[in-house]
Ligand SMILES: [Zn+2]
C-alpha cells in the first residue's frame with residue numbers, strides 16, 4: 001500500500017510504501033478511492049492545537065506520533081474481510097464512519113462512539129485515509145452512500161456530519177429567527193446546504209473572504225456579511241433584525257466567538273465547532289440574563305452520519321463544492337488550506353494513483 005505520512009510535524013508529507021495489512025477478526029480492509037482533506041488534518045500535521053494564552057495541546061500526548069497517516073474522510077471499496085467480518089461483501093463501495101470508539105463502554109453502547117474516552121478515530125489515533133488502503137475495525141462503521149457522487153460522499157464523514165450535528169444543537173427556530181454561519185469553508189458550505197434542506201431560509205453567511213461569501217450566496221445563504229471591520233457585530237445584528245437565534249461557529253477564534261456570542265438574541269444558542277484556537281473572557285451575568293446557551297459540538301454519531309447520507313441521497317441537499325485532485329497533490333492542498341485559499345473541499349483521488357508513484361516514492 002501507498003500512504004502519504006506525516007514524518008515530521010509541519011514538514012511536507014512523504015509517500016511511503018508499506019505492506020498492505022491483512023484484516024483480522026471482524027476487520028474490513030478498504031481500498032480507498034476518495035479521501036477528503038480537512039482543516040483539522042492541519043492541526044495534526046502541525047502537531048498541536050492552540051489553547052490560547054500561550055498554551056498548546058500537543059497531539060503526541062494523545063498517542064499521535066510520526067510517522068503517521070492522517071485523513072478522516074474515507075470512501076472506498078471493500079477489498080478484504082477478516083474471518084468474523086459480516087455485513088458487507090468484497091467489491092461493495094462504502095463510506096467509512098471514522099469516529100470510532102472502543103466499542104465496549106456505555107458511551108459507545110449508547111451509539112456515541114464519537115464521545116468515547118478511548119477512541120480509535122481513523123486518521124487521528126489509527127492510520128488514516130491519505131493512503132490506498134485502510135483497516136476498519138468492524139463493518140458496522142461502513143455506510144452505503146450509493147447514488148451520490150463519491151467525492152462528495154467522502155466529505156460527509158467529517159464536514160457534512162459536523163455541520164449536521166451542530167445544526168441539531170440549535171433551538172427550535174421561529175419564522176423570524178436567523179442563523180449565522182461563521183466561516184464559509186467546507187463546514188460552513190455544508191451547513192448552509194443543510195439548513196436550506198431543513199427549511200431554514202434566514203441564513204447569514206459570515207467570512208472575511210469575498211469569494212467565499214459569493215459562493216455561500218450561491219449555496220443558499222439569504223444574506224452575507226464581511227466580518228472585517230470594527231462594526232461587524234452591529235452589522236450582523238442589523239442584518240438579522242436583532243433575531244440571531246443560532247450561531248454556528250466553524251472557525252473558533254476569539255474574534256468569531258466574540259462576534260457570535262455578542263450577536264445572540266435572548267435564548268439564543270452559540271454552537272462552537274471550529275478548532276482554530278485561542279481563548280476568550282466572558283462577562284457572566286449576561287449569560288444568565290440573556291438565557292444564552294454556549295455549547296460545543298464535535299463531529300457526530302454513526303446514526304447522524306447515516307441520516308446525513310440519507311438526506312444527501314434524497315436529493316434535497318445541494319452538494320457542497322468539491323474539487324478532486326490526484327493524491328500526489330496532498331502537500332499543495334494542505335498548504336492552500338492553511339492559507340485559506342480552498343473553496344469548499346479538496347478530495348484526493350486514490351483510485352487512480354500513478355502506478356509508478358510507489359516506485360518513485362521508495363527510490
Ligand atoms: Zn475533519
Ligand SMILES: [Zn+2]
Nearest residue numbers: 102105108116
Ligand atoms: Zn467507548
